[in-house]
Amino acid sequence: MSFDIDIRHRIGSTAIAATCRSHDRLIALSGPSGVGKTTVLNCIAGLQKPEQGRIVIAGLTLFDSDSGIDLAPEKRRCGYVFQDNRLFLHRRVGANLVFGEALHPPQDRWITRDAVIELLGLAHLLERWPANLSGGEMKRVAIGRALLSAPRFLLLDEPLASVDQTRREEILTVVQRIRDDLAIPIIYVSHEAAELARLTSTIITMEPPAR
Numbered sequence: 498m499s500f501d502i503d504i505r506h507r508i509g510s511t512a513i514a515a516t517c518r519s520h521d522r523l524i525a526l527s528g529p530s531g532v533g534k535t536t537v538l539n540c541i542a543g544l545q546k547p548e549q550g551r552i553v554i555a556g557l558t559l560f561d562s563d564s565g566i567d568l569a570p571e572k573r574r575c576g577y578v579f580q581d582n583r584l585f586l587h588r589r590v591g592a593n594l595v596f597g598e599a600l601h602p603p604q605d606r607w608i609t610r611d612a613v614i615e616l617l618g619l620a621h622l623l624e625r626w627p628a629n630l631s632g633g634e635m636k637r638v639a640i641g642r643a644l645l646s647a648p649r650f651l652l653l654d655e656p657l658a659s660v661d662q663t664r665r666e667e668i669l670t671v672v673q674r675i676r677d678d679l680a681i682p683i684i685y686v687s688h689e690a691a692e693l694a695r696l697t698s699t700i701i702t703m704e705p706p707a708r
């Protein structure tokens with residue numbers, strides 16, 4: 498089982514819930530703005546603690562409120578590509594890419610710097626500053642940095658949101674290649690049905706709470 502997720506949380510008066518059991522390599526999280534998609538990703542990454550539930554990815558229990566398991570974020574080994582990328586603006590692209598490498602012992606690494614640069618087409622960008630990149634280039638660097646942090650799984654929060662229409666295809670192709678060639682579990686957030694249909698048939702649709 499790649500994913501066994503059952504998250505229940507509350508922010509103020511907003512109830513947030515997501516449930517999924519799937520063998521798929523890539524699952525999607527969908528729903529209208531404000532329904533709690535990013536909150537669910539944060540709970541999976543260990544940045545927020547759900548009130549209740551269970552999060553098991555690729556056989557490792559990250560959180561289980563019944564048995565009191567709550568792994569620290571660094572032990573979850575999650576490659577989180579934030580909606581706003583969060584690149585280090587004071588470091589060149591090359592330095593951004595390798596930032597995560599030092600955080601993990603060499604035996605945890607499963608992909609090389611060269612392979613990531615090749616996969617994402619980053620060779621010509623390594624000396625550039627992040628602030629001068631296009632939305633699509635920034636996203637590719639953010640995905641590359643996540644892959645180089647020796648992740649056990651990836652979280653992609655609306656990766657096409659700040660990307661030109663013309664570059665969207667490029668990012669979608671990259672995600673498909675990661676799904677197919679790297680075989681790492683991925684949770685992909687989007688509210689675009691057509692985009693999701695190209696990636697997976699396992700879609701968790703989050704509904705706003707009934708009023």
Ligand SMILES: Nc1ncnc2c1ncn2[C@@H]1O[C@H](COP(=O)(O)OP(=O)(O)OP(=O)(O)O)[C@@H](O)[C@H]1O
Nearest residue numbers: 508509511513528529530531532533534535536537
């Ligand atoms: N720090 C916070 N303080 C108070 N409310 C918050 C906070 N963060 C999020 N919320 C609320 O929690 C709910 C879920 O937010 P979240 O960002 O997870 O939704 P989302 O589905 O990812 O939205 P979007 O698609 O717009 O990114 C929203 O109603 C939001 O207003």
